[in-house]
Amino acid sequence: MNLKIATEIGKCLSNQTRFQIMEWLKEPEKNFPPHETLKHFNDGVCVTYIQEKAGLSQSTISTYLTNMEKCGLLISTRHGKWSYLKRNEETIKQFTDFLK
Amino acid sequence: MNLKIATEIGKCLSNQTRFQIMEWLKEPEKNFPPHETLKHFNDGVCVTYIQEKAGLSQSTISTYLTNMEKCGLLISTRHGKWSYLKRNEETIKQFTDFLK
DNA sequence: CAAATATATCTATAATTCTCGATATATAAA
DNA sequence: TTTATATATCGAGAATTATAGATATATTTG
Numbered sequence: 001m002n003l004k005i006a007t008e009i010g011k012c013l014s015n016q017t018r019f020q021i022m023e024w025l026k027e028p029e030k031n032f033p034p035h036e037t038l039k040h041f042n043d044g045v046c047v048t049y050i051q052e053k054a055g056l057s058q059s060t061i062s063t064y065l066t067n068m069e070k071c072g073l074l075i076s077t078r079h080g081k082w083s084y085l086k087r088n089e090e091t092i093k094q095f096t097d098f099l100k
Numbered sequence: 101m102n103l104k105i106a107t108e109i110g111k112c113l114s115n116q117t118r119f120q121i122m123e124w125l126k127e128p129e130k131n132f133p134p135h136e137t138l139k140h141f142n143d144g145v146c147v148t149y150i151q152e153k154a155g156l157s158q159s160t161i162s163t164y165l166t167n168m169e170k171c172g173l174l175i176s177t178r179h180g181k182w183s184y185l186k187r188n189e190e191t192i193k194q195f196t197d198f199l200k
Numbered sequence: 201c202a203a204a205t206a207t208a209t210c211t212a213t214a215a216t217t218c219t220c221g222a223t224a225t226a227t228a229a230a
Numbered sequence: 231t232t233t234a235t236a237t238a239t240c241g242a243g244a245a246t247t248a249t250a251g252a253t254a255t256a257t258t259t260g
Contacts (some may be wrong), residue, residue: 007119013110013199015248016103022199023103047207057250062208081206081257096196099113099122115218147237160219162238181227181236202260209254218245225238230231 001091001098008071009095017054018064022073024053025087043077044086101191101198108171109195117154118164122173124153125187135182143177144186 012018024031028041032049035041051061065085068074072091077084112118124131128141132149135141151161165185168174172191177184 003116003119003123007114007116010110010113010115010119011247014107014114015110016107019103019107019110048205058207059209059251060249063249066208078207078256083207092200096200100192100196111217148235157220158237159221159239162236163219166238178226178237183237204259205257207254207256210252212251213249215246215248217247218243220242220244221240223238223240225236227234227236229234 001094005071006095006098008067009073009091012064012068012071012073015064017056018068021050021054021064021068022087024050025074025085028086037082038079038084041086043079043084044075046082046084048082050085101194105171106195106198108167109173109191112164112168112171112173115164117156118168121150121154121164121168122187124150125174125185128186137182138179138184141186143179143184144175146182146184148182150185 013022025044028045032041032045032053035046035049038046047058047062047065050065051058054061065074065076065083069076069085072088074085075088077086113122125144128145132141132145132153135146135149138146147158147162147165150165151158154161156164165174165176165183169176169185172188174185175188177186
């Protein structure tokens with residue numbers, strides 16, 4: 001972890017919707033409906049579910065998630081036409097350790 | 101810790117200077133000259149020293165520090181005409197626990 | 201291959217944040 | 231009580247971020 005990445009993570013965490021996404025992804029089963037195709041949450045939650053829950057436009061949420069992945073807060077996995085997002089616990093730990 | 105305060109902390113941590121102040125204040129003795137009047141760092145570091153180290157204007161740093169105190173990242177203590185700032189480890193822990 | 205679906209990117213305007221100089225306030229020193 | 235010093239607040243223009251609609255790309259399905 002370095003200062004630049006840490007502040008990029010800070011930017012992602014400076015917005016309530018983005019912070020909430022991090023919270024929601026702690027418990028996908030509790031916060032999202034089951035995936036019809038993918039029968040599990042091993043790789044996280046698809047963009048559409050996150051977008052619907054957040055109530056913002058598709059492009060806005062897509063931008064959020066892309067940036068959150070770029071700074072390492074999220075891990076993105078493609079399965080066919082869907083992108084699934086999950087928390088990157090390793091980076092999260094590096095960030096909190098850096099601050100503490 | 102709640103979502104609103106957490107995102108306010110995120111805003112403070114979204115800027116390299118502000119994040120660095122948090123880092124500098126981990127080790128005042130190492131990062132700042134000794135205080136002439138106050139002989140210790142028990143209450144942290146005075147605004148002027150932080151301002152000089154950061155290299156930004158007095159008003160900018162004062163605003164930074166005020167906001168960092170408002171969201172609980174820093175604790176401010178007045179001694180005469182000086183304000184001393186130190187990290188608020190309790191809030192920092194609450195924030196990192198909230199994210200994890 | 202055409203149509204449908206999911207996601208990503210582009211572009212532009214609105215909103216917010218950055219940063220400073222000017223000024224105000226509080227305290228100490230002369 | 232005037233002057234000096236440290237910090238806080240105000241006001242404004244510059245810079246950045248927010249957000250959406252339009253469009254592009256990728257993948258699946260018929």
